Amino acid sequence: MTTTDRPRISLLGTSALLFEAPGAFDLPHQRRIWALAATASKWPGIREAIPGITNMMLTFETPPRELDALIAALNDGWDAADSLAIGGREIRLPVTYGGEIGSSLQSVADHCGLSVDDVVSIHAAPLYTVFALGSHPGYCYLGGMDPRITMPRRQTPLQRSAGGSVSIGGSQTGISASPGPSGWHAIGHTSWTFFDPSWPTPAALAPGDTIRFEIERVIR
Amino acid sequence: MIEILSVTGPASVQDLGRFDQYRFGVGTSGAMDDVALRAGNILVGNDENAAGIEIPMLPFKLRFGRGMAFALTGADVEAEIAGRVIPPWWRSHARAGDILTIKAMPRGARLYLTVGGGIDVPMVLGSRSTQFRGEFGGWRGRPLQPGDILPCAVSTSTIGELGVEPAEITLARPNTGADETIVRVVIAGEYDGFDAATQALFWSSSWKITPQSNRYGYRLQGPAVKPKAPIEKRSHGIVPGVIQIPPNGQPIIQMRDAQTSGGYPKIATVIGADLWRVGQARLGSRLRFEQTAYADALAAEAEMSVYLDRLRTNVRLVEESRTCR
Amino acid sequence: MPIELTDIARLAQILERSGVDTIEIEEPGQSLKLVVDTGPRMAVSPTLAVPADDHSVVAKADVAGHFLAAHPWRDKPLVAQGQCIEAGAIVGLVKIGLLYAPIVAPAAGTVDAVIAEPGATIGYGTPVVRIRTLS
Numbered sequence: 001m002t003t004t005d006r007p008r009i010s011l012l013g014t015s016a017l018l019f020e021a022p023g024a025f026d027l028p029h030q031r032r033i034w035a036l037a038a039t040a041s042k043w044p045g046i047r048e049a050i051p052g053i054t055n056m057m058l059t060f061e062t063p064p065r066e067l068d069a070l071i072a073a074l075n076d077g078w079d080a081a082d083s084l085a086i087g088g089r090e091i092r093l094p095v096t097y098g099g100e101i102g103s104s105l106q107s108v109a110d111h112c113g114l115s116v117d118d119v120v121s122i123h124a125a126p127l128y129t130v131f132a133l134g135s136h137p138g139y140c141y142l143g144g145m146d147p148r149i150t151m152p153r154r155q156t157p158l159q160r161s162a163g164g165s166v167s168i169g170g171s172q173t174g175i176s177a178s179p180g181p182s183g184w185h186a187i188g189h190t191s192w193t194f195f196d197p198s199w200p201t202p203a204a205l206a207p208g209d210t211i212r213f214e215i216e217r218v219i220r
Numbered sequence: 221m222i223e224i225l226s227v228t229g230p231a232s233v234q235d236l237g238r239f240d241q242y243r244f245g246v247g248t249s250g251a252m253d254d255v256a257l258r259a260g261n262i263l264v265g266n267d268e269n270a271a272g273i274e275i276p277m278l279p280f281k282l283r284f285g286r287g288m289a290f291a292l293t294g295a296d297v298e299a300e301i302a303g304r305v306i307p308p309w310w311r312s313h314a315r316a317g318d319i320l321t322i323k324a325m326p327r328g329a330r331l332y333l334t335v336g337g338g339i340d341v342p343m344v345l346g347s348r349s350t351q352f353r354g355e356f357g358g359w360r361g362r363p364l365q366p367g368d369i370l371p372c373a374v375s376t377s378t379i380g381e382l383g384v385e386p387a388e389i390t391l392a393r394p395n396t397g398a399d400e401t402i403v404r405v406v407i408a409g410e411y412d413g414f415d416a417a418t419q420a421l422f423w424s425s426s427w428k429i430t431p432q433s434n435r436y437g438y439r440l441q442g443p444a445v446k447p448k449a450p451i452e453k454r455s456h457g458i459v460p461g462v463i464q465i466p467p468n469g470q471p472i473i474q475m476r477d478a479q480t481s482g483g484y485p486k487i488a489t490v491i492g493a494d495l496w497r498v499g500q501a502r503l504g505s506r507l508r509f510e511q512t513a514y515a516d517a518l519a520a521e522a523e524m525s526v527y528l529d530r531l532r533t534n535v536r537l538v539e540e541s542r543t544c545r
Numbered sequence: 546m547p548i549e550l551t552d553i554a555r556l557a558q559i560l561e562r563s564g565v566d567t568i569e570i571e572e573p574g575q576s577l578k579l580v581v582d583t584g585p586r587m588a589v590s591p592t593l594a595v596p597a598d599d600h601s602v603v604a605k606a607d608v609a610g611h612f613l614a615a616h617p618w619r620d621k622p623l624v625a626q627g628q629c630i631e632a633g634a635i636v637g638l639v640k641i642g643l644l645y646a647p648i649v650a651p652a653a654g655t656v657d658a659v660i661a662e663p664g665a666t667i668g669y670g671t672p673v674v675r676i677r678t679l680s
Contacts, residue, residue, distance in 0.1 A: 008409065010408060010409030010486075011406055011407075011408065011409075011489065011514060012408065012457075012458065012459050012461075012462055012486075012489050013405075013406050013408075013459065013461050013462070013489035013490065013491055013492060013517065014406065014491060014492055014514065014517045014518055014521060015459050015461075015492055016457065016459045018409055018456055018457065020409075020454075020456065025454060047239065047240050048240055048242050048243055049243075050242045050243045050457045050480075051243075052454065052455055052456035052457050052481060053454035053455045053456065054454055055454060055456040055457075056457075057242070057456060057457025057458075057459075059239070059240075059242060059457075059459070063518060063521075065518070067514065132455070132481075133243060133244055133245045134242075134245050134455060134457065134479070134480050134481030135245055135455075135479045135480060135481050136245055136247075136353045136354065136479060136480070137244060137245045137246045137351065137353065137354035137356075138244065138245055138354075139245045141455055177245070178353055178354060178355065180353050195244070195245075195354065197344050197345050197351075197354065197356040197357070201244075202241070202244050202246070202345060203244040203245065
């Protein structure tokens with residue numbers, strides 16, 4: 001087994017550690033990450049095990065004196081991790097494509113050599129999987145976008161993009177949960193609420209949930 | 221309660237932070253200078269995690285609605301309470317109606333106002349810190365504005381005037397020059413993606429803190445530090461203190477309001493025991509990084525606990541010796 | 546049993562009230578000598594060239610430690626001779642461990658002299674600044 005087949009483990013100062021799985025950015029790898037996170041979150045001294053995109057951050061309640069045992073446990077945990085197929089909920093999300101918030105719809109179409117209608121139907125076709133939460137409160141990283149509507153991120157991020165923006169960044173798509181800066185291209189918006197700190201679980205979606213975008217309207 | 225009369229820049233309610241909500245995309249927030257907030261809380265007899273007000277720009281003015289102990293810690297300060305001058309890192313007592321005027325910050329970047337009992341905003345997801353992006357926590361999830369009336373918990377703490385030696389003096393690092401802050405860092409995941417000459421450049425450079433530096437992150441300016449080959453990471457969790465190298469080769473230190481995930485290569489992470497020094501480094505001043513082993517970073521944190529224990533004990537002893545008269 | 550700071554403060558109080566100016570305590574492994582400073586009385590003694598109708602007060606330390614005339618972050622001393630001050634103004638600091646205890650003016654007036662030497666060890670009751678009150 002070559003070293004590139006092994007996970008990479010690195011420190012984030014003394015408060016956290018990053019575990020990066022080898023292999024592809026796909027659902028089978030992500031399911032193993034979920035399984036590993038479920039296990040590692042129960043280890044003593046661990047505050048949270050946070051899945052990323054085929055990786056996982058562990059934050060420490062108390063930083064371990066010796067890292068060797070933790071590193072060994074992570075390696076063993078990864079080897080033993082069975083694919084955890086989370087039976088998440090399927091969310092149907094009405095989206096208004098185009099319009100003021102989704103003002104990049106035309107430029108995505110132009111960039112990809114497609115019509116606006118094609119971009120909308122290609123974007124709304126797949127069943128997306130929430131791979132991980134991160135970035136800002138309630139934001140979900142989705143897996144499953146059709147590569148035909150890939151568009152590189154902006155050179156200069158927008159200072160403020162609206163909450164609920166449905167955007168494309170590279171080969172990924174996602175929905176911002178609140179207004180903020182963004183380097184992605186907004187092609188539509190939804191009025192759904194993704195995060196509320198007063199809910200028992202503040203984020204509406206969790207890794208393993210699936211999303212299907214419903215075309216509510218297309219503003220050309 | 222206290223009423224905000226005038227405010228410049230994004231002053232906010234902060235405690236030590238929200239540390240266990242990363243899995244929902246919620247970052248830590250919390251005081252940029254946690255040592256100053258802790259010291260201020262110790263001075264007024266609070267739990268060290270009690271919420272205070274972080275003030276990054278002056279002038280700032282407020283009125284006390286009732287008598288209470290308060291402390292100013294963090295940056296150096298030119299301040300007056302009811303016409304009396306307050307030295308830096310100082311606890312005093314305000315009577316109902318007294319106006320606190322904070323005019324200038326001759327050194328440091330952030331001032332902390334703590335009050336006996338603490339700023340009594342609701343606990344949201346385990347913390348009273350303001351979460352700006354999520355617009356929750358702190359005072360209505362936003363920076364303070366004139367006219368805001370902040371509730372304060374009732375406190376029984378003693379109220380004599382007392383000062384603390386500024387942490388910058390007690391915890392001074394060797395070789396620190398004027399206008400340059402040295403912080404210790406532990407190398408991070410992509411350090412080996414930079415060649416030896418570039419690594420050496422990272423250590424030897426005196427990095428200028430640009431005006432685009434705030435609670436989200438410190439953007440530094442200096443020689444371009446670029447990896448051997450471009451590194452594109454899959455999005456992963458990051459914490460305050462992580463130093464990322466974006467494509468332009470100019471480091472960004474993630475701070476308390478940073479996003480919880482990122483994908484730029486990480487060269488190093490500022491250790492927890494030194495992050496407050498970054499929080500007090502002024503725009504336009506310089507930062508230098510000193511490599512530290514993980515074990516030494518833990519030792520530095522242990523030293524910080526010893527310092528805070530000593531501070532608590534000192535305050536208790538002086539309090540006792542004064543009350544017995 | 547170690548001698549606590551609180552015990553020392555109580556002892557000093559007892560000494561001052563009883564008019565005794567020195568006490569020495571010796572226990573295995575530790576000894577303590579307390580000297581009550583008579584400075585306040587000396588400050589108003591007729592040997593000093595002050596007019597008989599002048600009223601002077603003295604700002605005294607209320608804890609033991611090292612006298613600081615200026616905050617370490619400031620070049621300027623807290624007060625200088627000739628300066629007008631309000632009652633309650635901070636005229637000096639006593640550094641005790643990590644703390645700075647204030648020495649406050651008991652009355653408003655003009656600073657006549659800073660008596661204590663910067664850096665000197667001072668105790669409970671040590672006169673630090675003499676103030677000529679406005680009468």
